[in-house]
Amino acid sequence: MANTVTLTDNRNAKSYDFPILDGALGPSVIDISSLYKDTGMFTFDRGYTSTAMCRSSITFIDGEKGELLHRGYDIAWLAENKIFLDVVYLLLHKKLPDDLELNDFRKELKIRSFINEKMLKLFDAFPDRAHPMAVLQACIATLSTYYSRDMNYDDPKEYMELAIRLVAKLPTLAAFYYRHVMGYPIVYPDLDRGFTENFLYMMRSFPHSHVNIKPIEVKALDTLLMLHADHEQNASTTTVRTVGSTHSHPYSCISAGIGALWGHAHGGANESVIKQLEMIGSVENVDKYIKKAKDKDDPFRLMGFGHRVYKNYDPRAKVLKGLRNQLIDEIGIDSNLIKVANRIEEIALTDDYFISRNLYPNVDFNSGLILKALNIPTEMFAVMFVMGRAPGWMAQWMELKEQANVKIVRPRQLYIGPKDITPEHVGPKDVELKSRK
Ligand code: CMC
Secondary structure, three states, rough: OOOEEEEEOOOEEEEEEEEEEEEOOOEEEOOOOOOOHOOOOOOOOOHHHOOOOOOOOOEEEEEOOOEEEOOEEEEEHHHHHHOOOHHHHHHHHHOOOOOOHHHHHHHHHHOOOOOHHHHHHHHHHOOOOOOOHHEEEHHHHHHHHHOOOOOOOOOOOHHEEEEEHHHHHHHHHHHHHHHHHHOOOOOOOOOOOOOOHHHHHHOOOOOOOOOOOHHHHHHHHHHHHHHOOOOOOOHHHHHHHHHHOOOOOHHHHHHHHHHHHHHOOOOHHHHHHHHHHHHHOOOOHHHHHHHHHHHHOOOOOOOOEOOOOOOOOHHHHHHHHHHHHHHHHOOOOOOHHHHHHHHHHHHOOOOOHHOOOOOOHHHHHHHHHHHOOOOHHHHHHHHHHOOOOOOOOHHHHHHHHHOOOOOOOOOOOOOOOOOOOOOOOOOOHOOOOOOOO
C-alpha cells in the first residue's frame, strides 16, 4: 500500500487518506490537492511555512545543515571554482557549460546587452531620485512591450532568448539609470570586457579617461551575483511563478518579482543593513540596539539576521564573509562599519535570544558591506540582487512553462469579516435592476 497520512475529523470520526510524496532530497510532502473535495475544508498556513507550492529540480536548500545546491552542485564549490555566467548557464541550460559553450554564451550576452534607445526617455518620466528598484520594475515591464508581438512564448527557443536578453540588459539598464540620476554621460557596454567587469565599467567610466577596476573587485561582485542566482521558492520567485501561472508575459512576471524583492524583509535587506549599521554608528551603541532587537514590544529587527529556511549559518553568508575579509585586506572597507558589524555578529552568535531562534547572519549581512566597498550607491544594492537573481527567476519561469497540468495559483482564505448584513437581502434568483428612489 502506498504511503499515506490519515486525517481524522474528530467532529464526526470520519477519516481521509492523503498520499505522501517523496522528493529526491528534503522532507516528504503530503499531497492534499483533494482535501477540499474530500472534506470541504481548506488548510490554513500563514506565509506558506509548511507548504510546497510546486515541484522543482533547480535548487535545493537544507536549512538545518546550511546547504544550498543548484542543479546538484554545492554553492561553496561553485563559488570556489566557477564564475557567475557558469551558474547562469547551469540554471538556464540545466548543465554546466564547457569552455566552448561558455564562450558562445558570453558572446550571446554581449550582443544582447544594448537596449532600445527609446527606453532612455522613460527615465525622464521619474521624479528626481526615484528609487532604482521602482525604476527597474517599470523598465522590465516596459521591456515586455519590445518583445511581445509575434512571439511564441510556448517555443523554448524563444523563451530562452528572452531569458538571455533579460540577464544581458539588466546591468545596462541599472548603470544607465545610475548615470542618468547623477547627470553623468551614458557609457555603453564595452564588448571587450567580461560580464561583471563591464558593469563596473559602465558605472565608473568617463569618456576619454582611464577607468580603474581591480581584479578583486570583479571577483567580489561576480561571486556576489552568483550567490544570489537562485534560492528555491522565496517570496519573489513565488511571485514570478504566481504571475507566470496566469500566462502573463515573462517580463511582467519578472517585474512583479522585482517588486516583491524590493521589500526590506527580502532583497531590500542589504540596503537596510548598511543604513542600520550607519545608524548604530559605533561599537559602544551596539548593546542598546541588540536590546531593542530582543524587545518583543519594539518592532526593531537586526537587519541581515534570520531566515525562513536556514536554521544554521547561511552558506552564502559564509562565502561572503571570506570575500569581505579579502576586500578589507586589498582595498579597505569603512573600518568603523566593519567594527560595528563584527560586534553585532559576535553578540548574536553567542546570545541566547538569537541562538534559540536560529538567527544567523544571512546573505544580506555581508553583501551590503561588499557593495559599499565597490562604491555601489546604497540605493542600488537591491538592484545588484536583481541582477544576480534574474537567471534564477527565468529558470523557474521556464520550468513552470515546461511542466504539465500547471494550475493558476489561487489560494483560499479563512474569512473573519461580517456575515451577510445587506439590508433587504436579494438572493441570486431575484436579482433585477432596480431604479434608485
Ligand atoms: N532580529 C530580531 N529578531 C528576529 C529577527 C531579527 N532580524 N528575525 C526574526 N526574529 C525573531 C522574531 O521576532 C520571532 O521571535 P518570536 O518567536 O519571539 O516571536 C522569531 O525570531 C521568528 O521570526 P519570524 O518573523 O517568525 O521568522 P520568519 O521566518 O517569518 O522571517 C525573516 C524571516 C528573514 C523575514 C526575518 O528573520 C527578518 O525579518 N530578518 C531581517 C530582515 C532580513 O535580513 N531579511 C533578509 C533575508 S535573507 C535574503 C533573502 O532571501 O531575501
